[in-house]
Amino acid sequence: MRSQIEGSRAVAEAVALCRPQVIPAYPISPQTHIVEALSERVASGALHPCVFINAESEFGAMSLAIGACATGGRSYTATASQGLLFMAEALYNAAGLGLPIVMTVANRAIGAPINIWNDHSDAMSQRDSGWVQLYAESNQEAVDLHVLAFRLAEELSLPVMVCMDGFVLTHAVEPVDLPDQAGVDAFLPPFRPRQVLDPVAPVSIGAMVGPEAFTEVRYLAHVRQLEVLDRLPDLAGELAALTGRRISAVTPYRCDDADTVVVALGSVLGTLKDTVDELRDEGLPVGVVGVTAFRPFPVRAVAAALAGARRVVVLERALAAGVGGIVTADVRAARPGVACRTVVAGLGGRPVTRASLRAMLLDAVADRLEPLTFLDLNREVVDRELARAAATRRSGPAAENILHDLAGGGR
Amino acid sequence: MFAVRIHGRGGQGVVTAAELLSVAAFTEGRHAQAFPSFGSERTGAPVVAFCRIDTRPIRTREPIAIADCVIVQDPTLLRHVDVLAGLRPAGSVLVNWAGPVDQLELPPGAVAVAATQLALRHVGRPVPNAALLGGFAALTGQVRLESVLDAIRGRFPASLAAANVAAAQEAYDLVRAECEERQDA
Amino acid sequence: MTDKPFAITLDIGSSLANHTGSWRVERPVYVNRRPPCADACPAGEDPLRWLYQAEERGYEAAWREIMAVNPFPAVIGRVCYHPCESACNRGQLDEAVGINAVERFLGDEAIRQGWTVTSSALPTGRHVLVIGAGPAGLSAAYHLRLLGHDVTVRDGGDQPGGMMRYGIPAYRLPRDVLDTEIARIVSLGVRLERQHTVSDLRAEAAGFDAVFVAVGAQLGRRIDIPAGDGARVLDAVTMLHDVADGQPPLLGRRVVVYGGGNTAMDAARSARRIGATDALVVYRRTRDRMPAHEVDLTQALDEGITVHWLSTLTRIDGDRVRVERMRLDDTGFPQPTGEYEDLSADAVVLAVGQEADLSLLAALDGVELDGGNVRVGPDLMTGQPGIFAGGDIVGAEQTVTNAIGQGRRAAQAIDAYLAGSPAPATPPAAPATFERLNTWYYCDAPATVAPRLAAARRVSTFDEVVGGLDESTALFEARRCLSCGNCFECDNCYGVCPDNAIRKLGPGLGFEIDYDYCKGCGLCAAECPAGAIDLVPEQARQ
């Protein structure tokens, strides 16, 4: 059913349609509306049987999910930012144990300085945790991805993280088509765990593995994650039969004859597409590649989507300090030999506007783009701070000074 | 694409207003996107919410810089916030104000409606958002009053919805009368 | 492992493939150590074994365990001075187990239930003559019958029992009890010839394959004390014999008994029972050095008998005796002080020891006498092959219990002699010392105090003074046994092994250590209440 609904609520509805049995959660902006809605559905009995647990921390929440999932319960949680980092140890553990937990990450920056607004720093920091990472462009896609995520997770015994941009998507009210319960039930059979804590057939889960087998365990985990790419088209097809919408690991947009292509993840793709449409109208051969599955990284699909591109710009919503792009490295590996620029944009909630994107693309097309560009960087502020830093050479929070500068003080 | 920006204070239902507006547009078969200014502001702080309405799917996610309409839920904001920033030259302004609108130094097209008074009278609490949406429907014609009233009914429990519907209806009537009066003038 | 994740998820219990026994440098081994009670028992009993049965209410089995060693449980349960209890480790914890009282309960229970013994041995056709129907002789006769030999017992007395009958007053050993236990021996097929005093051993031994001489020490020792006219002086042995025969001597109102042994106590207490109003024991040393057993002394004192400590009898004169005060020198020996005291006495009973009449043996070739005793080898055989001697006449402690033990040893030696093979010697097990016990596990449970007849009543009669235990108190007492040095299946080892390396074999079967997994931590040994597990070093392998 199609409705005008907040993204968080839509995701909560989608999750509820998947009949999770245990939902542990710890509140963190901008994930709160999702778990609030779920707690309400559990309390009202609309989602039954399901246990909603107010965890004492994100670490606790993921740990509760681990226990719940290992006992054979379909388990879901949501978090963001610092919360994801606080979960980090448990994330690796859930993945290592092959527990098919599904989690929403309402993407948000990581402090310090503390920042509650959207970027991808959080999820990117956990890209090697062994979780499957799927990024939603819109709330509709977020909904579809969640339904897909449970099926994918449980079929392959892997945890799946659905990443949706905090506030930008979670708090946006827009039309979303939710599948019906019967359809979801048909798509998503009851959870049959590969391994389960059960007195009927006891096993020991979580052995200590030494040098003699650890490499093999890791290799198998890698192979298992790659299976996601094999399995995804079929499952997406099944889901498309239900929803009429098809999810792909990689979605090219107007790439056919594009010699400059922007690669991006998440909600910025919408603004990018509008920008590309605009430039196309002006005759510039530009395109967009949206990456939905970042882990496992769809190397072949990305390579295929970029096959005709002469220039590639990777629009990053996170920064690997000291290197620059994060996604860029994977794109480069997929398409070696093609000029690949990194544009870091929208950190900490800075709006990524069509105007800025347009200017950046024009630069790209004109080969004026630096290998690493910070979109809309306030040059004046950073130059002043750098000059000051060079003069005083002291440690301390640059952020304080910048804020002071922005407030108009300037020292 | 029709872009609306709503200014208010935390706790005044600014976000709800944007959402209800988007729902009203949605019920009319159009595409709409409502979203708040993403901040950590607490009750009383100036806040903004946005609503885009279009006949095509809305993909862009940038904040509304160029607005077709600005709704000001709290006139005291006018002293602190540049509510008119990015307003299209022919853009509409709807302000919650019980007095004559020309006291407010707003563009000539600005319309005032005493939404707080209407809310107090109908709802019993100073929540001007529903009334302002009624006024918006009358002022811009972007959504029908009935769509606004349906959105309100879909959002609130029956008695509260009825009170808000009454406030919206009355605001609609007042603004419509005002607009007609101006047109006539 | 089917679909389970490789290496991360494992099949339960698979660590059994890991034999941690290789970690071990010491191995625990179950042992049966020699408990102090058994070590101390002159009769050769192993009280722990029959207490173990009694603890389970297996009273008949317990009794049979005793009967395999000692045919007089009911007698011994009354008259033994229970060195087992003195040695009992429990005495160091709270109070010794009342082993003797339990034995008496078992003996009495056998009488009540009419339990009998039979010999399952095939007749050997050999015939043994036992001279003396005292405890040593009857014990030997009993064991010889159990071994399949024919036995004839010859005794000069009217009734069998020897000192059990003629030396121990009836208030300590009721005659019906004695008669029953003797009858049980006789009914095994022992030929008992009463009033048959053997004087020519060589002649009498003819036709027998072996002889056991156990005539006892029936002569009261006399000492030289100046005695004036009219002095009435008796020896305790004679006095007690006469009392036992129903012909109590006339002693008068005040009786002085001289001596500090059990016989002195018996004499004094018997004197009270045959009419003396005052019975005074004169003893030359102090109470803690008195050879009489504490329980006898206590009972005597309870009955109103007084003791003159540190005193020797120096003269008996008519109805007066003179005693000299003594003091103990540094070696604990009494030395005269020259201080005297006169006491009035209608009669003086000398209880200063007993001697054997060895004339019977003196004439035999090869038989050597040593002071008042017959010299025997470790197998109790005298210098004359086939002639064995035991009991009081071989210089051992003159107690019923010891005599019974002597009789059994003699029977075993005679059996070996008749078979032409030496008795097999088993090396004694290591002792079960108190230090080896883990006493934490034993409940605090003081000894049951046996009910006693009122002192007033016991003075005037020969009714039994010490009452027996009833079933529940006997059971309680039996269960106070610590089972020193021997497993009693408390399951501690099975419980405390962190490696589950102990297998429980089932009731009565004990435990087994699984050396595949035992790491040799020693917890089982440390937590064994009874100290029945030793840790022994593992041997280096080639």
Place this chain on the structure above:
Amino acid sequence: MNGQRTFFYQVGTFAVGNRLLDPAMRAGQADPDRANALTSGHRACQGCGEALGARYVLDAAMRATGGKLVVVNATGCLEVFSTPYPETSWRVPWLHSLFGNAPAVAAGAAATLRAQGRDDVRVIGQGGDGGTVDIGFGCLSGMFERNDDVLFVCYDNEAYMNTGVQRSGATPPAARTATTPVVGDRSGNRFGQGKDLPVIAMAHRIPYVATATVADLRDLEAKVAHAMSLHGARYLHVLVPCPLGWGTASGDTVRVARLAVESGLFPVFEAEHGEVTAVRPIRRRVPVADYLRLQTRYRHLFTPTRCDDVLDAIGAVAEDNIRRYGLIEHRDVEHREVSP
């Protein structure tokens, strides 16, 4: 206390079994068919108190639940020695996740069971003192305050033994560890209350909190059985001596645990809803020195010179426990002091 005392037996309450007792009155560990939840072949040190304690607890819980039990284990010695690939010593459904999250993982398991209506299957979380009082404390406290249906068992050996005997929040005063060395005037771990987790657990007013040791099996089993008869968050704190970390003879594990109790240094009690309901009285009191002397982690208190001031201070801790919990029973019958 729960363990019913059986007098008039040579061995009643205190030993594991005893053929004289009705099988129902024997400890569960006496049962030839006991679960052996932790079976042979594990790689615990000789005389490991934790291995012993874990089997005691889980066997008792298996008994109480009819075998319907799942177990979640924190990282630590117990986990490492029990499940090195390719072998596991567990015979119960068992999961190891992380060091600091066992209470939450266990609560998650309980949540699934509740959601699936499998209330007959019960959950135990377990870990060492590090995983309980330190790194796992946040999750544990959360589990307590939510009253999740989990029995959490802390096997307290008073330091991080798995990593080589470093100090934990449960390390007692004056004990030498790898990070509280005895150097110069420094005398091992500093004095202070440490983290008294049973009392902290009580402050959550959860249905059941109890302490126990591997030296009193029947008491331990009774507490596990009682805990499993209840629902909600329950906490059992079991003292498990570590021969390696404490420097005790491997055969002394039970003895030293017993002395910890008998000296008054480890109070054994139980509490329901935050109130102490029962106390195991000291049976044969011993001076704290008798307990400390067996352990090389306290050797510096005795050699080269005896540190009476430190011993007195530790003695004062024992006195305080005795007073606080009423560990000395005032009985009519006078009992002889015998050192156990």
